[in-house]
Amino acid sequence: DAKTTQPNSMESNEEEPVHLPCNHSTISGTDYIHWYRQLPSQGPEYVIHGLTSNVNNRMASLAIAEDRKSSTLILHRATLRDAAVYYCILRDPLDSNYQLIWGAGTKLIIKP
Amino acid sequence: DVKVTQSSRYLVKRTGEKVFLECVQDMDHENMFWYRQDPGLGLRLIYFSYDVKMKEKGDIPEGYSVSREKKERFSLILESASTNQTSMYLCASSPRTERRSNYGYTFGSGTRLTVV
Numbered sequence: 001d002a003k004t005t006q007p008n009s010m011e012s013n014e015e016e017p018v019h020l021p022c023n024h025s026t027i028s029g030t031d032y033i034h035w036y037r038q039l040p041s042q043g044p045e046y047v048i049h050g051l052t053s054n055v056n057n058r059m060a061s062l063a064i065a066e067d068r069k070s071s072t073l074i075l076h077r078a079t080l081r082d083a084a085v086y087y088c089i090l091r092d093p094l095d096s097n098y099q100l101i102w103g104a105g106t107k108l109i110i111k112p
Numbered sequence: 113d114v115k116v117t118q119s120s121r122y123l124v125k126r127t128g129e130k131v132f133l134e135c136v137q138d139m140d141h142e143n144m145f146w147y148r149q150d151p152g153l154g155l156r157l158i159y160f161s162y163d164v165k166m167k168e169k170g171d172i173p174e175g176y177s178v179s180r181e182k183k184e185r186f187s188l189i190l191e192s193a194s195t196n197q198t199s200m201y202l203c204a205s206s207p208r209t210e211r212r213s214n215y216g217y218t219f220g221s222g223t224r225l226t227v228v
Binding site: 042044102105 | 202222
């Protein structure tokens with residue numbers, strides 16, 4: 001699986017939008033971009049995923065660059081409950097290796 | 113609405129004990145995983161299973177074994193617990209990729225194991 005690069009940490013103010021970047025310059029044509037987050041003392045939870053087009057769901061939006069070498073997770077209005085570690089992961093659904101390769105993620109700090 | 117359930121939230125065991133960590137999922141997922149998470153080391157895969165009675169080693173299987181006798185249940189076994197196995201253990205499940213073109217992992221809340 002291709003690797004991703006994320007900043008170690010980011011800070012944002014409550015009720016403001018947050019843009020979490022992820023670089024994946026070696027992404028292959030069949031890799032999906034997945035985002036998970038892990039709240040303190042919890043297991044990771046799925047946030048969103050996409051292939052080429054931008055995606056929206058109730059939790060967040062995913063903006064994917066045209067060349068797919070980077071993506072951005074957008075939290076439109078951050079709350080204190082969004083403070084978590086956010087992981088960007090690439091996954092090829094045709095890959096017989098069932099593993100997800102977890103990086104260090106971005107620790108998001110929300111200031112009240 | 114809990115879909116992946118880990119039997120214990122916190123466990124304290126003595127060195128040398130045999131420890132069983134249980135995980136049950138109710139989503140009819142084929143794949144199940146055991147990870148451990150340690151500060152600075154992230155999530156590391158111990159074992160995974162893609163079908164009943166099937167298992168594959170992950171990155172750090174030493175000192176662990178697993179059992180999957182039923183589709184919904186995946187057990188992690190520490191044959192003889194040691195202090196370096198003190199960690200947060202996370203169970204996850206996902207559908208088989210061939211059946212669903214894309215999927216997300218669903219994780220349990222984790223078991224924090226302390227070996228003394």
